[in-house]
Amino acid sequence: MAFSEHLAQTSPFPLGIEIARAEGCYIFDTSGKRYLDLISGIAVTNIGHRHPHVIERIYSQLDLYLHVIPFGEFSQAPQNKLADKLASLLPDSLNCSYFVNSGTEANEAALKLAKRATGRHEIVAMKRSYHGGTHGSLSVSGNEVKKQQFRPFVPGTTFIDFNDASQLRHINKKTAAVIVEPVQGDAGVRIPDADYLKILREKCTEVGALLIFDEIQTGMGRTGSLFAFEQFNVVPDILTLAKAFGGGMPIGAFISSKKLMDLLTHDPILGHITTFGGHPVCCAAALANLEVLTEKESWLAGVHDKGKLFVQLLQHDRIKEIRQIGLMMAVELNTPEEVDRVIENLLEAGIIGFYFLSTRNAFRLAPPLCITTDEIKWACERIIEALDEL
Numbered sequence: 001m002a003f004s005e006h007l008a009q010t011s012p013f014p015l016g017i018e019i020a021r022a023e024g025c026y027i028f029d030t031s032g033k034r035y036l037d038l039i040s041g042i043a044v045t046n047i048g049h050r051h052p053h054v055i056e057r058i059y060s061q062l063d064l065y066l067h068v069i070p071f072g073e074f075s076q077a078p079q080n081k082l083a084d085k086l087a088s089l090l091p092d093s094l095n096c097s098y099f100v101n102s103g104t105e106a107n108e109a110a111l112k113l114a115k116r117a118t119g120r121h122e123i124v125a126m127k128r129s130y131h132g133g134t135h136g137s138l139s140v141s142g143n144e145v146k147k148q149q150f151r152p153f154v155p156g157t158t159f160i161d162f163n164d165a166s167q168l169r170h171i172n173k174k175t176a177a178v179i180v181e182p183v184q185g186d187a188g189v190r191i192p193d194a195d196y197l198k199i200l201r202e203k204c205t206e207v208g209a210l211l212i213f214d215e216i217q218t219g220m221g222r223t224g225s226l227f228a229f230e231q232f233n234v235v236p237d238i239l240t241l242a243k244a245f246g247g248g249m250p251i252g253a254f255i256s257s258k259k260l261m262d263l264l265t266h267d268p269i270l271g272h273i274t275t276f277g278g279h280p281v282c283c284a285a286a287l288a289n290l291e292v293l294t295e296k297e298s299w300l301a302g303v304h305d306k307g308k309l310f311v312q313l314l315q316h317d318r319i320k321e322i323r324q325i326g327l328m329m330a331v332e333l334n335t336p337e338e339v340d341r342v343i344e345n346l347l348e349a350g351i352i353g354f355y356f357l358s359t360r361n362a363f364r365l366a367p368p369l370c371i372t373t374d375e376i377k378w379a380c381e382r383i384i385e386a387l388d389e390l
Ligand code: PMP
Pocket: 102, 103, 104, 105, 107, 130, 131, 132, 133, 181, 185, 186, 214, 215, 216, 217, 218, 242, 243
């Protein structure tokens, strides 16, 4: 279905629901049909659609100013307050934020910072990872299907298997950075062993390589803590955020120490530049989003139990495995066709589920963190019915 002759498409079979509005955990189409959103715009609307606190802050900022100058020149209160809030929530070594427009841009900039800081250019990345659709991020993504038509890529990247400590020998004194999702998202929710990220951290420290955690999908409470790294007790040198960071508005960040970040001010000056990064309306929304998660609502505390409730209720002989951490879940079936049919059946029943980029045998569940236990029970009954229909 083409939405418009003039609107670019990314797939020959888009879901194509005609959106009228969205509120909390629900999306409404133009016919008035209501859908329970079990994917949060792919891990974006963690606090639900249009949280009133976010909307209020957006309106307030609209009345003051929109874009005034590219990032880093003028002092803008929404950027300053957001950076201060992040510094108060993160370890001291992650006390300096640079705001960008998207996840892929955050990763691009993180890779540049690692090269600038180490004077090295080699990157170690993980097989089956996804870090974004632009050239640099795609170069360090381990998704062959998405890459093969777009070669050549940035040279100097070595791919290793995620969660295999024996392969960490490939990280050496030539490595500028290791980029990793603490829990792999588009690979179908791959959760590392308890000590893997710790051993990885030690190896990076030993050889002087920077450790980049891409928490673009795992951040903002998705895995049950504000950032996934808190659960693994490992602090990266650079942290990248996007998706749910803006509470529904487009904003990303790469975050490191003030000492490292200051390298972008000289040799060359303007070491990373962006016109719209840190847009004041997006920063106001992102701060409101963090306030919702850490001060106004207690949803974060319930994420682990809600995730477990999904796993407990989703018992069906078509389900081969459920990989779950917090409210980040992959439900593995037997074939891609089964996945397609379940997603179609769920849409009929008023539920939005979705695919993974590179794991065709599984569908994703990543509901807003504010989903209630009654909604989870209702959704799981519909999912079981959808599986029964196969
Ligand atoms: N990193 C991860 C882990 C992601 O899941 C994604 C998006 N799926 C990205 C980076 C890219 O983010 P964006 O689409 O905002 O560029």
